[in-house]
Amino acid sequence: MNKKSILLVLFIISICISCTTDKNSNTALEGTWIVSYFQTSNDANNTFRDAPDYIHLMDFKGNTVRLKSFNSKNSGGYIDTVVNFSLTSNTIKLGNEVENQLKISTDSIVLSSMIDDKMYQTILRKLPKNSKTINWNPTGKHYKTYYDDTEAYFDFTNDSVMYSFSEATSILNTSFWRVENVDNRTILVQNNDGVFQVTYGVVDSLVNDKVYITDYLFQERSQVFEEVNKAYKKSPSLYGTWKLVYKEKLPLDSLRTTVPFSLDNFEKIRISKDSVYFVGKPFTRRCDWKYYENLETILLEKANKTIKVSKVTKDSLILKMDLSEADFLSREYILTRE
The missing domain is CATH 2.40.128.20 (Calycin beta-barrel core domain)
Structure with missing residues (x-):
């Protein structure tokens, strides 16, 4: 191999190394990420997934990140703050938080830390860019949607309380709801008394009487909320x-x-x-x-x-x-x- 060929090979290798390093860069992190789930594991064959209960959203801009939860604002678990972060090739430190191992792909982040021989991981999904906030106020409205082919109903009975139920069971869920706007994104937040204390979905669009929402809890799932006429007259x-x-x-x-x-x-x-x-x-x-x-x-x-x-x-x-x-x-x- 002549000298020119060797130089060309070295140049290509340096580009590849640079690209690999750039995966864990400020540029790669730039944007809004929503927490999908939290998991702990003792080994590769013993993994338990759980709903996030601390930080629910991270918004990276330059050298800062907004850490936000959707817990009730009156609870001790509510947080909404902006901190600096430091980044290496495979770790990230968010403000005064414990340093985490970092893995970034095109549409997800995995934050990992080992504590007492257990691996703790937080998985986040990247939200698509939104050019404008969607103005949606469901107060006093009634919607239907589908979960696994089962019809479900949502009654936003007033500006803070919502009833939800389905045809599959007799269970009535009562939630406190609110709509939050984060960086031109409209997010429906529900604080529940049930299994998952906090649930949230991103409002993608509003077309006539239909609301299109993406739920990122555990896995990405699109839902269509269709408004139905209110009819409460007792027979x-x-x-x-x-x-x-x-x-x-x-x-x-x-x-x-x-x-x-x-x-x-x-x-x-x-x-x-x-x-x-x-x-x-x-x-x-x-x-x-x-x-x-x-x-x-x-x-x-x-x-x-x-x-x-x-x-x-x-x-x-x-x-x-x-x-x-x-x-x-x-x-x-x-x-x-x-």
């Missing part, structure tokens, strides 16, 4: 006292346990304009109720349950519900009017 045909005559049995493999004071241990249901009473021994429980006329669904806020009205006639009432504390399986109940 007088439901009013009265109904006696339980049939309850669908649970499957043999059900994990249900008997809870003595369960709402499910009723003998009669008494429905009036303002209240639903579950009458049993030794107690009677009262619940306020809301009715979704177009879905034929009763909402019991304090019980965190929904009831599907399958059929109502002058003398009979058929309901699809689960009122137990330990089961999520909706069953059929048949009642007759007293």
Whole structure:
């Protein structure tokens, strides 16, 4: 190999090294990244994924990064601050935080640290650039969407509280919601009492009565929220006292346990304009109720349950519900009017 060929090879190698080094550079980090999940592992075969609970978004600009959480602003877990960061070829230090191993690809960041023989990793996804903020205010509106082919409903009942439920179960989720704008991005934030305390989705576009949202929790998933007409008028045909005559049995493999004071241990249901009473021994429980006329669904806020009205006639009432504390399986109940 002559001298010119050797110089050419060395030049190409230097370019490759430079490109590799640039992967972990300020330029590669520039932009907004949203946390997808957090995971811990003892080894490659034992990995547990969890929802993030501390930092939910990082926005890199120059030598600074905005660290932001979507926890409730009144909670001790809320943070929104800008810090300097330092970067090497394979590590990053965010302000006074512990130094992390850093791996950057085109659309993701992996931050890793080893503590007490456990590997802790945070996985972030890069958000596409947005030219303008989307003005969306869902207050007082009602939407439907689909999760794994199951229809789900979202009722933004006022400017801070939202009800969500699906046809698959009788579970009612009550969340505190808000819309935040971060660097020309509109983000729907929900603070829940359920399994995942904080969930969030990026509003991509708003077209007529449809809202297009991308959810990055665990995996990237696109959703379409379609606005539906509000219809809350209660049907007088439901009013009265109904006696339980049939309850669908649970499957043999059900994990249900008997809870003595369960709402499910009723003998009669008494429905009036303002209240639903579950009458049993030794107690009677009262619940306020809301009715979704177009879905034929009763909402019991304090019980965190929904009831599907399958059929109502002058003398009979058929309901699809689960009122137990330990089961999520909706069953059929048949009642007759007293």
